[in-house]
Amino acid sequence: MSELAAESVQALTGHQEFLTFTLGEEEYAIDILKVQEIRGYDGVTRIANTPDYIKGVINMRGVIVPVVDMRLKLQVGEAVYDQFTVMIILNLGSRVVGMVVDGVSDVVALSEEQIRPAPEFGAALDTQYIQGLASIEERMAIVVDIEKLMSSSEMGLMDSVAEAL
Amino acid sequence: MSIDLSQFHQVFIDEAYEHLATMESLLLALDLETPSLDDLNAIFRAAHSIKGGAGTFGFTDIAQLTHALETLLDRLRKEELHPTDVMIDAFLHCCDLLSSMLDVHQHGGEVDQARIESLQAELLHLAEGDEPLAEVSQPSATTQPATEASWLIKLHPAEDVFAKGASWEAINTDLQALGELQVLSELSEGQASWRLLGNPERADLEEIFAYVCAADEVTFTLEETGSQEETEDDLGFGFFIDEAELPAELDKLQAEQEDEQGFGFFIDEQSLPLETEMAATEPNKAATEKAPEKKPAKSASSGTAKRPATAAEASIRVGVEKVDQLINLVGELVITRSMLAQSLSALDPMEHEEIYSGLSSLERNSRDLQEAVMSIRMMPINFVFGRFPRVVRDLSSTMNKKVALKLVGEETELDKGLIEKLADPLTHLVRNSIDHGIESPEERLAVGKPEQGTITLSAGHQGGSILVEVIDDGAGLNRDKLIASATKKGVPLSENPTDKEVWQLIFAAGFSTAAQVTDVSGRGVGMDVVMRNITEMKGQIEVDSEPGKGTRISLRLPLTLAILDGMSLRVGDEVFILPLTRIIESMQPDSEQLKTVSGQGRVVHIRGEYLPLISLYKVFNLEPRFTNPEEGILVVVESAEGKLALFVDELISQNQVVIKSLETHYRRVEGVSGATIMGDGRVALIIDIEQLARMTQPV
Numbered sequence: 001m002s003e004l005a006a007e008s009v010q011a012l013t014g015h016q017e018f019l020t021f022t023l024g025e026e027e028y029a030i031d032i033l034k035v036q037e038i039r040g041y042d043g044v045t046r047i048a049n050t051p052d053y054i055k056g057v058i059n060m061r062g063v064i065v066p067v068v069d070m071r072l073k074l075q076v077g078e079a080v081y082d083q084f085t086v087m088i089i090l091n092l093g094s095r096v097v098g099m100v101v102d103g104v105s106d107v108v109a110l111s112e113e114q115i116r117p118a119p120e121f122g123a124a125l126d127t128q129y130i131q132g133l134a135s136i137e138e139r140m141a142i143v144v145d146i147e148k149l150m151s152s153s154e155m156g157l158m159d160s161v162a163e164a165l
Numbered sequence: 166m167s168i169d170l171s172q173f174h175q176v177f178i179d180e181a182y183e184h185l186a187t188m189e190s191l192l193l194a195l196d197l198e199t200p201s202l203d204d205l206n207a208i209f210r211a212a213h214s215i216k217g218g219a220g221t222f223g224f225t226d227i228a229q230l231t232h233a234l235e236t237l238l239d240r241l242r243k244e245e246l247h248p249t250d251v252m253i254d255a256f257l258h259c260c261d262l263l264s265s266m267l268d269v270h271q272h273g274g275e276v277d278q279a280r281i282e283s284l285q286a287e288l289l290h291l292a293e294g295d296e297p298l299a300e301v302s303q304p305s306a307t308t309q310p311a312t313e314a315s316w317l318i319k320l321h322p323a324e325d326v327f328a329k330g331a332s333w334e335a336i337n338t339d340l341q342a343l344g345e346l347q348v349l350s351e352l353s354e355g356q357a358s359w360r361l362l363g364n365p366e367r368a369d370l371e372e373i374f375a376y377v378c379a380a381d382e383v384t385f386t387l388e389e390t391g392s393q394e395e396t397e398d399d400l401g402f403g404f405f406i407d408e409a410e411l412p413a414e415l416d417k418l419q420a421e422q423e424d425e426q427g428f429g430f431f432i433d434e435q436s437l438p439l440e441t442e443m444a445a446t447e448p449n450k451a452a453t454e455k456a457p458e459k460k461p462a463k464s465a466s467s468g469t470a471k472r473p474a475t476a477a478e479a480s481i482r483v484g485v486e487k488v489d490q491l492i493n494l495v496g497e498l499v500i501t502r503s504m505l506a507q508s509l510s511a512l513d514p515m516e517h518e519e520i521y522s523g524l525s526s527l528e529r530n531s532r533d534l535q536e537a538v539m540s541i542r543m544m545p546i547n548f549v550f551g552r553f554p555r556v557v558r559d560l561s562s563t564m565n566k567k568v569a570l571k572l573v574g575e576e577t578e579l580d581k582g583l584i585e586k587l588a589d590p591l592t593h594l595v596r597n598s599i600d601h602g603i604e605s606p607e608e609r610l611a612v613g614k615p616e617q618g619t620i621t622l623s624a625g626h627q628g629g630s631i632l633v634e635v636i637d638d639g640a641g642l643n644r645d646k647l648i649a650s651a652t653k654k655g656v657p658l659s660e661n662p663t664d665k666e667v668w669q670l671i672f673a674a675g676f677s678t679a680a681q682v683t684d685v686s687g688r689g690v691g692m693d694v695v696m697r698n699i700t701e702m703k704g705q706i707e708v709d710s711e712p713g714k715g716t717r718i719s720l721r722l723p724l725t726l727a728i729l730d731g732m733s734l735r736v737g738d739e740v741f742i743l744p745l746t747r748i749i750e751s752m753q754p755d756s757e758q759l760k761t762v763s764g765q766g767r768v769v770h771i772r773g774e775y776l777p778l779i780s781l782y783k784v785f786n787l788e789p790r791f792t793n794p795e796e797g798i799l800v801v802v803e804s805a806e807g808k809l810a811l812f813v814d815e816l817i818s819q820n821q822v823v824i825k826s827l828e829t830h831y832r833r834v835e836g837v838s839g840a841t842i843m844g845d846g847r848v849a850l851i852i853d854i855e856q857l858a859r860m861t862q863p864v
Contacts, residue, residue: 045848046785047834057827057848059848062493062496062825064831064848065831096830
């Protein structure tokens with residue numbers, strides 16, 4: 001239903017809906033169609049010998065899903081875990097990934113004109129994963145191509161091709 | 166009005182494959198000395214069912230071949246002929262050919278016509294065999310050339326089908342296409358009769374009339390010049406029979422038909438005349454011999470009545486993914502139940518008695534459900550073993566060896582996934598045993614062994630695993646030859662290798678001691694593939710051999726891939742699962758048992774053995790409760806590289822866990838074979854002991 005609604009909004013207005021979240025001082029936006037659900041940070045099982053930003057795996061109704069802490073990955077904000085810590089569960093095609101962020105703020109509709117190309121800057125995030133910058137009521141949100149980011153070898157969430165062979 | 170028969174083709178083909186498989190296994194099991202009549206009848210029925218179906222759906226080539234097959238079988242089951250090895254070979258070839266013909270009908274392609282014809286001729290030749298005296302009743306019929314046959318067709322529908330839209334011209338045109346047509350009596354009140362010269366297939370004729378009227382409203386009689394009398398005498402389906410007699414005949418046939426296995430959708434009517442008249446319908450000599458017999462169908466039905474019900478008949482086909490889904494769901498249910506149990510454990514049992522009793526019945530039911538669902542996946546190992554009688558027979562004859570196959574424990578059940586993966590490795594092992602293991606009959610006699618070698622395939626439960634063994638009574642492995650071959654190929658080997666180490670050499674890639682490469686084996690590929698396949702199934706291989714006595718290769722496999730009996734243990738805050746089958750013992754060591762090796766690695770001395778000590782908290786990078794092994798627990802486990810002692814904080818409990826893949830959404834993790842969900846909803850990792858052993862090996 002929500003998918004249909006979102007698609008029709010996009011079709012009617014040329015707008016796409018985004019979920020915005022904060023990491024430290026920065027605000028990020030991701031395509032809402034990639035979001036499966038938002039839940040608290042709980043019951044994560046650690047996996048040894050992985051980068052610190054991979055927090056481990058959780059049980060999502062019988063499916064075992066890895067969890068990434070974006071604060072650690074992008075080195076913004078402070079990685080504290082309490083009852084307010086939230087996790088965005090992303091559904092990227094065949095894969096499901098949990099992403100820990102500082103807070104989920106809003107759902108916004110952005111038109112293509114509102115997303116401007118990002119300048120080359122020395123951000124924590126490689127510009128190839130940034131779709132653009134969008135201004136939402138005086139604030140700036142970094143629009144991230146979350147699917148590309150999560151499936152990149154940089155994240156190490158998947159067996160690389162070489163390994164699989 | 167026409168019915169699209171093609172929609173039933175798949176059903177026919179599936180069933181035909183099943184019948185072929187039945188036939189093949191029965192043929193291979195047939196004792197040539199004292200053939201069981203039941204078995205012969207069962208083979209006959211299978212052939213007959215295929216023929217009936219093939220005729221109905223217009224696969225005339227299949228119908229013809231099975232007819233020839235049936236002719237011979239019919240004589241066998243009536244004990245007019247004695248089965249011979251040659252016949253069995255012909256039957257087996259016939260099965261192969263039929264299955265390739267089915268494949269052609271299903272997917273298109275070419276059938277080797279010459280092969281069909283030669284096989285058909287061979288079968289008929291065999292059927293002629295030693296002609297029993299009482300049966301040679303009609304020499305005129307047996308010598309009659311088939312081309313002089315003609316068909317007498319009589320249409321006598323209950324109502325005027327032509328008035329209802331059937332076309333007189335269309336029928337005539339169709340019939341003319343099959344041969345020279347004479348109209349004997351013109352259409353009147355829907356009745357008509359024809360004589361068709363030439364030699365068309367009965368199935369073709371039936372096809373024409375299938376759309377005109379019901380099968381019992383038209384009769385086809387084969388007339389052969391000189392043998393007309395007998396064919397007309399045949400069970401009463403003919404031109405001259407009084408129509409009033411027909412229903413009585415039909416009833417009788419119907420009763421017999423009920424003993425037959427129901428074939429498909431609307432075959433009953435069509436196969437009725439087929440069953441009784443087939444002998445007369447197809448113009449071949451052997452079949453016409455059967456015609457004068459007044460009650461051929463009677464004897465058939467007395468045989469069919471005794472047919473043993475097999476389990477396969479009461480089964481349904483279900484996609485594997487559906488079963489897997491069911492297993493997953495039940496797994497979820499089990500997890501949910503233990504979550505519920507955990508959160509209710511805080512309640513006072515006295516006050517909440519009903520909840521507790523409900524919970525315990527939920528536990529019972531979900532356990533039963535889990536077992537029932539798991540058993541869907543379980544199949545008897547016979548599904549793999551069943552192919553070996555054929556393999557052994559074929560291979561031993563190509564290699565001029567005499568080999569008997571003994572199957573033990575075929576009913577042992579294991580996971581379907583495993584069964585499928587077991588087929589290839591087992592075939593390799595059996596081929597190897599025949600090629601390298603079993604000696605030629607002369608050699609065997611020379612060393613005082615019976616001429617015929619024996620290969621035993623056995624399966625059985627042992628502990629939590631399935632033990633599958635391939636045992637031959639051949640020459641055994643040659644230790645010196647293996648060592649020499651290993652040195653030549655540069656395979657590393659310790660100075661004074663034990664037998665066990667030497668035997669393991671056969672699993673090295675590219676390793677072969679065969680003097681010459683045959684098309685069966687000797688290229689040195691194979692055993693390493695076997696090893697890899699078995700390891701993939703989380704199984705182990707052991708080889709045991711004695712020169713001159715034989716070789717025994719044992720495969721130890723887990724019962725199932727989906728569920729694991731595990732021991733849960735704690736390290737720091739995390740819970741891990743160890744496969745229970747790998748655990749030998751657990752103990753709390755004292756300081757005297759712990760030794761360090763060159764100040765680095767630690768070993769533990771248990772009953773004369775020094776085992777490497779692995780601290781799980783170090784491997785998995787955790788904060789443990791104890792860093793001193795004396796305070797925690799050591800779990801001694803068995804790996805392919807030997808025993809290991811794992812140091813953990815504490816053991817929690819023994820439980821059955823549902824194995825979940827980490828790779829679906831994440832990736833492989835070193836030292837971990839998978840994950841599971843515990844009663845509290847948390848994920849626990851399942852330790853892969855083999856990987857752990859390799860990870861911690863000093864490089």
